[in-house]
Amino acid sequence: MSKLIKLNNIHKHYSMSNFIVRALDGVDLTIDEGEFTSIIGPSGSGKSTIMNIIGCLDIVSKGDYYLCGENVARLSDRRLADIRNKRLGFVFQNYNLLNNISALENVMLAGKYAKMKSKECKLLAKEALRKVGLEGRMFHKPSELSGGQQQRVAFARALFGNPLLLLADEPTGNLDSKTSKEILKMLVNLNKQGTTIILVTHDMDIANVATRKIEMLDGKVINDIRREKENEIN
Amino acid sequence: MRLTELIKSAFSSLWSRKIRSFLTSLGVIIGVFSVAALLSVAESSVREMNESLSILNSEAIEVWINDPDIELTMDDIKELGEDEFISAVAPYIVGNAEINKGLIDLNTSIIYTTSEYDEAKDLTVHNGRFILPIDQLEETNTVVLGINIALKLFANIDVLGETISINNVDFTIIGVLKETPSGLFEDTNEELIIPKSTAERYFGVEGINNIAIEAANKESSQETVEFLNRYLYLKFEDEESYNIYSNDQVQSYIDETSKTLMFMLGGIGGISLLVSGVGIMNIMLVSVRERTREIGIRKAIGARRKDILIQFLVEAIVLSIFGGLTGIGLTYLIAQPVGNIMGGLDLSLSTTTVMISTLFSLGVGVVFGLYPAVKASKLIPVKALRYD
Structure with a gap:
């Protein structure tokens, strides 16, 4: 398998009023294409920060980040936007859908930013919503959908352009246990279909769904375990 | 997007x-x-x-003397009239007149001037005639009315030969002017015109502090203004003491x-x-x-x-x-x-x-x-x- 992500000595510091927070403190990490990796750690361990760095939502203070062999730490804002649009997909704990537009329009947004033709964009968005089982709720606004349905819309939006990497930050955090299991099954299936997934969670049971588990503490990777066996969702 | x-x-x-x-x-x-x-x-x-402004005579030029201590003379008027750029020149003095005709009393502007005034101001007589050199010479009690004055006094304009009292002196109406567009500084329709010499005799008017001039043509208007400027400066040696207005300047x-x-x-x-x-x-x-x-x-x-x-x-x-x-x-x-x-x-x-x-x-x-x-x-x- 080829290397999708390579982090070399990544540091991320935040300046507070009279002290510096070291959110990431020299992280080295490699993730291969097709891997299902969970990043786990307590609050403040740096797990969300590393996801933001990998997702090009934030920039590093120091170090190099290679995505598909390209050092994205040195790219322009415009190029980073292109990467987020075409190579990455995000699923957040609070869904992050736009409330004033329908589920279909939310999914179509990614295509619109890719300057895709409206007709083609609509077809692909409908297809993505069908895949997550929401063909009957396409024209509903997020406020008219349940939490699980909103998260499915978020998945449809994340998978819209067939991204190389799906980043999921506590995707089941706001869901009941039944819906959480459905979402996790969806992640496993996506991974089986070849999508590389990084799942950030503080819940060990959820982290165990992944084939690789990275534990973080105080901005450092303290454990990196790979498992051979199939994922199990109880 | x-x-x-x-x-x-x-x-x-x-x-x-x-x-x-x-x-x-x-x-x-x-x-x-x-x-x-x-x-x-x-x-x-x-x-x-x-x-x-567009309907006013574009060749018309006015000279106003600002300084009460200086004045122009009839010799100046004669000299200016000989200039090639000037086709007509008339001195005039603006005064105020109490008019009476029967039960009607009016207070209005009156112009004391000479027979060239109608040409210099591009005025046309509707009824009768304008002031002639003989009126000026013989100091006749004749008056030309602006059309609105005629209407106010008689309610019509067929008033030739009628007598009106101006500042308690009787005058015979010899003409009524055609309606003219009101200018920026005056309205001839609301004025009376009498010979300057008659005004000197009855009302003690003296000196000349305004001149109405008609340039030979529109093109020479600017040259005429320049000529007048030179003339008046040589005479009074103070450019603040007079003003020259042409319609071009007004425009x-x-x-x-x-x-x-x-x-x-x-x-x-x-x-x-x-x-x-x-x-x-x-x-x-x-x-x-x-x-x-x-x-x-x-x-x-x-x-x-x-x-x-x-x-x-x-x-x-x-x-x-x-x-x-x-x-x-x-x-x-x-x-x-x-x-x-x-x-x-x-x-x-x-x-x-x-x-x-x-x-x-x-x-x-x-x-x-x-x-x-x-x-x-x-x-x-x-x-x-x-x-x-």
């Missing part, structure tokens, strides 16, 4: 906040209404001034005044438009703050800085253009009826006013929408996503 999509998105976003969008536009509506209405008033006034004076008037009135309206621009900026800044998370989501999905910038800029422009067009529509509906109430002023909107108002409102949208849009576009995705 394609521009059409961005515009659609801007409309959708503004529509979702209808009341706020309308109230923000209201400032622009009032601003554009002020600009358009005030420019209409200015244009209308300038148009009326130009219309009255350029009006042009200057028009510009000032347009800038002033447009400026007053412009200030309210600028205030409305501050309102747009304020609301757009609030909007950026409220929608910080949305901006973060859009950036996470792949929106570039340019996409966010254009989205917010288009929203500001839509607000201002909507306000601008509504303001123009409102002016269109209101201006003319108001003009009619204000004594038949033509306050119709000109293309220039519509263009200026529309461009100004567009400018307000761009200028005041730019800062919030730039601010929105520069948000860092992760910080925007964390915003509550």
